[in-house]
Amino acid sequence: MEIATPRLKLRTAQPTDLAGIHAVLSDTAAMRWWATPPHQTLEESEAWLAAMIANGPEHPDFIIERDGEVIGKVGFWAPPEIGYILHPAHWGQGLASEALVAAIDHLFAHHPFDQITADVDPANAASIRLLERMEFVRTGSAERTMQVGGVWVDSLFYALTRSAWALHRKA
Numbered sequence: 065m066e067i068a069t070p071r072l073k074l075r076t077a078q079p080t081d082l083a084g085i086h087a088v089l090s091d092t093a094a095m096r097w098w099a100t101p102p103h104q105t106l107e108e109s110e111a112w113l114a115a116m117i118a119n120g121p122e123h124p125d126f127i128i129e130r131d132g133e134v135i136g137k138v139g140f141w142a143p144p145e146i147g148y149i150l151h152p153a154h155w156g157q158g159l160a161s162e163a164l165v166a167a168i169d170h171l172f173a174h175h176p177f178d179q180i181t182a183d184v185d186p187a188n189a190a191s192i193r194l195l196e197r198m199e200f201v202r203t204g205s206a207e208r209t210m211q212v213g214g215v216w217v218d219s220l221f222y223a224l225t226r227s228a229w230a231l232h233r234k235a
Contacts, residue, residue: 084134
């Protein structure tokens with residue numbers, strides 16, 4: 065599975081992605097808002113990548129590649145919940161938006177879900193702005209939803225309906 069955007073390639077994960085995805089998953093800044101602490105070893109990233117690959121090529125979870133370099137991931141580890149992460153060297157260039165649009169278009173075109181959900185740390189202002197620009201609507205919140213590195217974090221919950229996305233794409 066492969067999706068091309070003007071600057072990115074979203075594709076099925078491969079074992080050869082290990083070094084690139086480890087660079088993302090071991091970066092402290094990139095992992096600040098992720099559900100696990102930064103990976104300390106290549107073996108941690110290898111297990112993470114193996115799980116992504118085991119879902120199979122039809123699963124809508126993608127490696128993000130730019131100019132042949134792995135720079136992150138976007139997609140649906142557990143559909144319909146979306147997740148995304150980019151290496152900080154690629155922040156601030158609109159790449160997360162570009163990847164998100166492609167992943168959302170793909171899910172709604174090829175899967176029967178009527179809504180996509182997201183779970184965001186309330187302190188992750190950049191991700192909240194991104195989701196809201198994509199017409200995600202806040203549906204709730206909860207305190208102490210998960211522990212990351214021994215620290216409890218809270219959650220804001222967002223949803224995007226198929227109909228809201230269709231209107232957004234026409235605008």
